[in-house]
Every structure is written in structure tokens, then in C-alpha cells.
Amino acid sequence: MKVSRHAKIVELINQYNIETQEELAEQLNKAGFQVTQATVSRDIRDLRLTKVAGENGKQKYVILQVPEKDMKEKYMRILKDGYVSMEMAQNILVVKTVSGMAMAVAASIDSMQWYEVVGCIAGDDTIMCAVRSTEETKIVMEKIRKIVL
Template structure:
């Protein structure tokens, strides 16, 4: 239930400018998640949400994407291991150089793409569960840009 609620929170803050814990709790309750303010507070902490400024000067919740020294390494791993990718609805299949799928999956996980629910890797194939078909298309574009820049 917690994983589903966390997934819904990320979806909601992506769709709406949610400014308070109470507002987030209200959205969750409308979606069928019966939560208290304490639960929402804990979820915000666990998801490492932060407040960012909107164009009109207000603040809203957003997923925190830390930029650190490791990002360049993860991008380099993607660049060096990537062969191709294709989608099947909301599943992204990435083909890698033999033996590099686990490193590629770890790089994807550590880059914290909000579209990715989870990934598994074999020897030369990574399969990522993506939140939606539209998110799969967005993620493929992001990966193409990262690989081109890497």
C-alpha cells in the first residue's frame, strides 16, 4: 500500500501545484488513499520531496533530484554500455553490451528518473517498468539526450 501511495504522490505532484501537506492529503483521500497529515509528512520525508518556486512565486512540492559527482559516472556508464532501446507499452527494454546490463540498471536507478518504477537486469538486457506509455516516451527521449551528451 505504501508503494502505491508513494507512486500516487509522485504522480499528483507532477500534475498539480500542491503547496501544503493538507492539500496533498486531500488529493490522496480523493484518490482512495485514506491518510492523515502525519502519514503525508512521513511520505514527504521518505520520498525526499522538496518545495520549489513556481513561475508565479508560490512554492510547490517536487521530487528532489540531487546533482552530485556520481551523475557524470552514471551517464558515462549509460553511454558506454547502451546499444539500443525499445518500448512495449509502459515497459522500456534496453539492450547493452554483454555483461553491462546490471551497471546500466544501477545507473538508471541512481539517476532517479521519476518515470521509472523499477528495473531488472540480465546480462545484456534491462527491463524498466515505467509509470505510463507517455512517461516511457519521455524517458526514452531523456536517455537519448544523455547518451548523446555523454
């Protein structure tokens, strides 16, 4: 739940100019996440959000850039925590995840910037990854296995 909530927070702050914790909590509640101000405060700290001057001098939350190594480890952890199974359908890799984690796991796979993966589409618990070829799908499956096992 926390990982999917974090993914939603990132989506919301990229989509809207959110100025306060209260606004963020309101947007999360509208999106189906029942959160308190304390939860939002912890999430802001966990995600290393910071405020910057936006349009008209108003403040808005943005993600504080963290070193790429730290992010890669975080994405690998998300992939490992959310992964359930995978199956190959020629050059399409279908990845099953814990319910509600597909978007976060897809973002993790995309963040690996594997040449073989053209892109991922995520639902609630299923991801479809377009891979360049059938042979390269096997390579991607092996890369994922090394992370999740």
C-alpha cells in the first residue's frame, strides 16, 4: 500500500501544483487513499519532497533529486517486493504483481533502462512490457529473476 501511495504522490505532484500537506492529503483521499496528515508528512519525508517556487511565486512540492545509485536500489526493492510472476508471450512479457503495485513495478522496470525493453503498460496487478524481440524477452526475464530471487 505504501509503495502504491508513494507512486500516486509522485503522479499527483507532477500533475498539480500542490502547495500544502492538506492539499496533498485531499488529492490522495480523492484517489482512494485514506490518509491522515501524519501519514502525508511521513510520505513527504520518505520521498524526499521539497518545496520550490512555482508560478506566481507560490510554493509547490517537487521530488528532491537523489543520487542515481540510491534510486536504482529503491527501484530494485520495489520490483522485488511487488513481483509475483511473469510469463512470456513472444516479444511481450506479462508480469503479475501484488494488487495495486503494477504501476510502481512498471516504473521500476522502466527505470532500469534496459535496451531490450521498449516500454511498459500497467494495470492494477498486471504489466505488459513490449520487448524488442522474442529472444530478448528471455534476456529480460533472466534480468528480472536475478533481482527478485
